[in-house]
Amino acid sequence: MGTYSLFVLGIGVALKRYMKTSADFFLAGRSIPAWVCGLAFISANLGAQEVIGMGASGAKYGISTSHFYWIGAIPAMVFVGIFMMPFYYGSRARSVPEYLRLRFDEKTRGLNAISFATMTIFSSGISMYAMAKLIQTLHILDAPLRALGLPLSASFHCNVVLSAVVVLIYIVLGGLVSAIYNEVLQFFLIVAGFLPLVFLGLKDVGGWSGIKAQLPSAYTHSWQGMGSAHTNLLGVEWFSLVMGLGFVLSFGYWCTDFLVVQRAMAADSMSAARRTPLIAALPKMVFPFLVILPGLIAVTLPIPQADLTRAGVAGTARSEVFAAGRGLIPPKINETTGLPVLDANGDAVLDYDLAIPNMLVHYFPTGMLGLGLTALLASFMSGMAGNVTAFNTVWTYDIYQAYLHRNASDRHYLWMGRMATVFGIALSVAAAYAATRFNNIMDFLQLVFAFVNAPLFATFLLGMFWKRTTGHAAFAGLLSGTAAAAIHQGLTLPAGATAGIKGGWLAVVHIYPSEMAQNFSTAIWAWSMCFLVTILVSLITKPRKETELTGLVYSLTKHPSEGHLAWHRRPAVLGVIVLALALLLNIIFW
């Protein structure tokens, strides 16, 4: 871990001398080759919540979790690369909110910039919180803390401060390039840490056929039983899966979130920018095998001898507690009583988030264990760094330069970017501590962000492909979409929940079979409302002159010619290959 931290800081120092203008700092000087951007593109999304969360879902829902990749990411990544990147990269925009200003108007940009900036701060804070919590649970820092004579409770604070300082140093020094380079490093680390884990796990349980033999078939099929929400583990049916996850949520994230789009905008040419998401889609497709399989293996294994696993059960009656778990997954422990938490039926609630950490501890000896934990740590840090770099760019270009201090020198904005990094991280630390105190507030904020994000893709779709769309319409569409999301959530409830943060705070008119089904429907409603309102308002407001929209709208933009490129560098060819492979995977794991 020490070696890794030194390398991370070293990259920042080595890159500092290249940071001469704000464009170097925020856009990486548009000089990064496509494969590097591609790996950074998925790494920025691959925070540890993603790794831990997908492992947890793998244990809970089985191979159906792969829908989040094969349906919920790949098609959107192909779409952004082939159809949308020409407008992001080709227009003069330096960020996604800035594209909105060029295409629509100042208010649409302001709305997007402010909600996006707030969101990045909270996600990076939550990521920091999750990392510190996990390290505390695994007792990684206990030995050094004892040596220093500090109480074990200091572990949480040490983690928050150390990770904040490391990320701060390398971003302040090297800007976006530094973040991208570290993301690529982290990508390889994750693969290096998880590949042997999957290998050992599969060998132990007798391969895929061994898993199939020991688990109910719902765990090993991704589409079977999708006809009805009651015959599969996710609790959703195929329509809301494909429309809600595959279309609204996934396109909304991969096509409009500046956190990922920023990586592609750093590419060294238009065709490299378009290839970025397509190159990223290839490893993204295989990631389920690295992160979901360990979760599945964890539930396939028999409940281990208590002394093998240490996570989550410190200081409790171990063997009894473990008996309530499933495979390597321990039950959730009530911190005051030390007993497993029970649900309404009297069954233990399982702590699925410990699936991956417990797998690491179960299979890796000293040595490899260090590598595995470093990989996990690296993914936390780069998740944080991704948010921080997106924040400092949007803050500086779309909020500071747009509303607070116009026409300053480039040197001033470079300075501001570094300052934004410092206070962005300081705010994330504050958010991490807020998360320890007010868990409900965090849930509430995440809900609000979900409402704000759900309609976004409708605005971009209309903006890019229908020249008639107007600024007033975009703004009205976004607001009404967000309102529709909030109202839908307020009127419905997932089965088994009580009215409150889970929904139903207006009145309960419909019960969904699962929380996921409710979320997908909320997204579909928000998107449709935004789509409709934007069209209607566009028709009654005055459109902009066509000459102003060149390079911003599909029908008014000259399409880049790629006849001169070799076949493997043409975005359209790559896109078709990627989609065919994704289809193949869906069929294999049907």
Place this chain on the structure above:
Amino acid sequence: MGLDIRLPIGLLFSVLGLLLSGFGVFSDRAIYQRSLGLNVNLAWGIVLLVFGLIMVVFGNRRSENQHNSADGTGRSAGGQQ
């Protein structure tokens, strides 16, 4: 950007590979019970080392290309990934 990403990746993985395989050679066999009797430290350490060295070699070749290219832009025809 001036620094080829493959150099730091190569160096990091070479160092990690050396540390891991070195530890694998001198460690007690008993700790490999949990990894199904396989000395994963040694085996995976070697894999990482090889990967690291390949990255270093490619990273170096690219920067030599850059130095040799007359126009100094560093984007010689062979410098594509």
